[in-house]
Amino acid sequence: MNTHTEIKSSALVADKDWWRGAVIYQIYPRSYQDSTGDGIGDLRGITRRLPHIASLGVDAIWISPFFKSPMKDFGYDVSDYCDVDPMFGTLADFDALIARAHDLGLRVMIDQVLSHSSDQHAWFKESRASRDNPKADWYVWADPNPDGTPPNNWLSIFGGSAWQWDTRREQYYMHNFLTSQPDLNFHCADVQDALLDTVRFWLDRGVDGFRLDTINFYIHDKELRNNPALPPEDRDDSIAPRVNPYNHQLHLYSKNQPENLAFLERFRALLDEYPAAAAVGEVGDAQRGLEIMGEYTAGDDRVHMCYSFEFLSGDTPTADRVVSVLNKVDEAAPDGWACWAFSNHDVVRHATRWSLNEDAQRAFATLLMCLRGSACLYQGEELGLEEAEVGFEELQDPYGIEFWPEFKGRDGCRTPMVWEKSNSFGGFSDNTPWLPVAPKHLKHSVAEQENDSAALLHHYRRAIALRHAHRALSKGVMSGLKASGDIVAFQRSEAGEEIFCAFNLSNNTAEVTLPTGTWETVGGELSQTVPQTGTVELGPWHVALARRIKT
Template sequence: MNTQTNISAAAQVVDKDWWRGAVIYQIYPRSYQDSTGDGIGDLKGITRRLPHIASLGVDAIWISPFFKSPMKDFGYDVSDYCDVDPMFGTLADFDALIARAHELGLKVMIDQVLSHSSDQHAWFKESRASRDNPKADWYVWSDPNPDGTPPNNWLSIFGGSAWQWDARREQYYLHNFLTSQPDLNFHCAEVQDALLETVRFWLDRGVDGFRLDTINFYVHDKELRSNPALPPEERDSSIAPSVNPYNHQFHLYSKNQPENLAFLERFRALLDEYPAATAVGEVGDAQRGLEIMGEYTAGDDRVHMCYSFEFLSGDQPDAARVVEVLTKVDTAAPDGWACWAFSNHDVIRHASRWNLDLAGQKAFATLLMCLRGSVCIYQGEELGLGEAEVAFEDLQDPYGIEFWPEFKGRDGCRTPMVWEKSNSNGGFSEGKPWLPVAPEHLVRSVAEQEEDPEALLHHYRRVLALRHAHRALSKGELGGLAQSGPVVSFTRSEAGEDIFCAFNLSGQAGEVSLPKGNWEQIGGVLSTELPKAGPVALGPWQVALARRINE
């Protein structure tokens, strides 16, 4: 009897820290797998493909929005936070997805778009009806200036003013994104309460966590002060393309407000009511991204982890850049927790963005799995998919349509997943896909790579297995960070295990010296042989991984 009680108690032990060092696989539901033939991916399609995701060895999935929406921004404009859009299926389909994922050992995280809703949401319809209805202050409204212009100079990420005139109330409302995405007013306690109830709805349904869209946009300056100009030499196109005037401002007042911390503490308190719920926040800020990440993840009463855009933009990071970013993280977030990614649904796929061949992709995949923090990988990254060319007439993304051709938008990273090359749709759909499948992607399909032991798909499985085999890599501290020419190196340490990691992030030869002590090679992942003495020679894109031998 006592034995059985002990077994039952052990079975109920929950790892509240499962997220720390976890690998999360992002799914863009419109483009993963269509089960109905309408050309749009759906929840049943995701459920069908969960065994592929589980075979990679990831810990969790993150599903981009599937809530009811007019789809002006493809789900990031929510009209009902507590229901599934019919194009993706039903709540029953979502329940079945969670059940299957849990059977396979996968946690389920979903996107929460709390900063703004759709203008078709019932809350906004009521709010805009008059200045004195019960939800009149649920969104950010302002009278015009005496000359009829908007109340300040805030700009929308999608172009133009962040203020839209509404004839019903004869006021402007704030929209940091599309005009059809009005910003919710977080200075209103009822708004916070209502949003937290939608979070509880999904927690009660069994989700394990959330990805928080635009986490630093929740609260605006209550006084609506104008943003200062940003000098040209300080402009950074990591958040918005260089052709977007959004880059001309230092967004001091339109986002990143200190009151946001109080809401994040309320959010965390709600998550802590559940056994092991977690959250990762998206920090969209070109000037203060790492600093904000440190603020939002400090201690144990805010969000668990955040990511900013240091490795999601710009040129290929060389050894010096990796050292720079990791050093800044140590300074800005000494007790926080980063979540790293090289690709997602908002940026050019890194295989194209950094012009990587297969060897380069393998080296960066290995680096990603050795970084301190948690990790997100984006669907198709494990196949080495590059950015797809999408003709203007096929564009769906309003961002790309607005700034074409200097900026082609986000459709090139959102084209359908390729499962096989037997037809032009790559096994994604029996109908016409909502975005065309790139012909060059077909030869990189899952089925093709399963048959090739040297394919990138198998490399991702190997480096994921390596991360999970060594607690030092998934949860350990990082020390000894150094650059030697094209080589970046560091040591990961946890519970008496030390692992030395060195990466040649170039097509040129390099070398690195092992720290003092006795070391043995591990991994078998692009790893070079360790010499008996002297520096370790690293060929182009080569990696050295070694474990300290304690004698």
């Protein structure tokens, strides 16, 4: 095996701080590797491809839901929290995946969807059966208004009212997402206990942590007060598409409730019973995302890290915007910890969203590895995949079907991974995949890039290696943050090491002045040569990385 793809196999050390500065690789299991020929990715397929992930040098994988599910929202509607859907394999397959990942030095994080279940879950079936059964209050039920309308004005992210009428109880139940995804009632202590039991189930099987879906949606306002209207000038489409009326409300009462902090403390206490378990929360809020990140990661008794949607939005991250976001994080979460991502399974791939050429993708990949916080990479990001075009007749995502054509849904970022280009399925499957492989993706396949030393895949490996080679970049503090025209610059420092980082986020040449002192270039091919003092002329999308020389 070539040196750039050598895999470090080692027993994982029980380091409670491993997550701080970690690089986490997200896997969407339906689209990673099919091992059975049914056109749908599965756990054995992931296990087969773990050496590729390990060769990147990442610290952990995050696997999107693989639990039993009717798949109305492709696994984010869970019907059994403690079993694998046969589509993806078995519990034995998952155990084998964990063992192989650990052998390769990879930790395993899984997606926990705690805010809601499927309407096919046994809990909901019992809850909807009557108003006085043992699980009657396990979901959010409410009587109609006198005129039969829903109890308040709350809206679903997937369109329409957040309330669905149920004829069995003659009440409405709440759903922040699909009508088939009823919200669990976290005001019920038994619900919290049951959910924490499912978390323990996976910890006992050896998982190293969790990605918490919609972490700020867990608890609703007990009084069911109406959400206030949001003025048009304050609307933001980073959480829901512009055409969705969800953007017309300030979601003051349907989520983000203060009682959530107490549950997160219970969750963290459970994780702390294990040697090195960690969690990252997804904060879905356009107005208060960074503030909530600060609240949820403050101290050492809540979640370890969170990400919000500042760099998952369509707003191009100019130098000024990058600095603005990072400054807001410092203000909102001074003792918290961010987890940065540019792409994931819910948004248009950032190469397309920000109209990036390959040089720009390289610059942003290096920037991500130099930011204070942890980092998530989404499968195919290391290949530079652009958003795929999926026709309406091939669409699977209910979100896209609802708001087509102004919003095309999430299928364009969920198409299968491309491993080689020998056939139209990209090495993902021997048969027609559940979503089409984009023909333009084939030339970016793993096999093609492995054989090209100048390919983006190798750049990602170098950028991740840089982060791990310098503790200042993975765990250090950030200082001197500023934007000068198209250049973002800052220093990272830890344990006596100081790294200067400058990024030209434009197609123009620009100059940046080094801080006082004497400097030496680091990062090899990632950086332009940096003089010991003075100024650096950065070419378009070029980067300067330098370490202070101690005198």
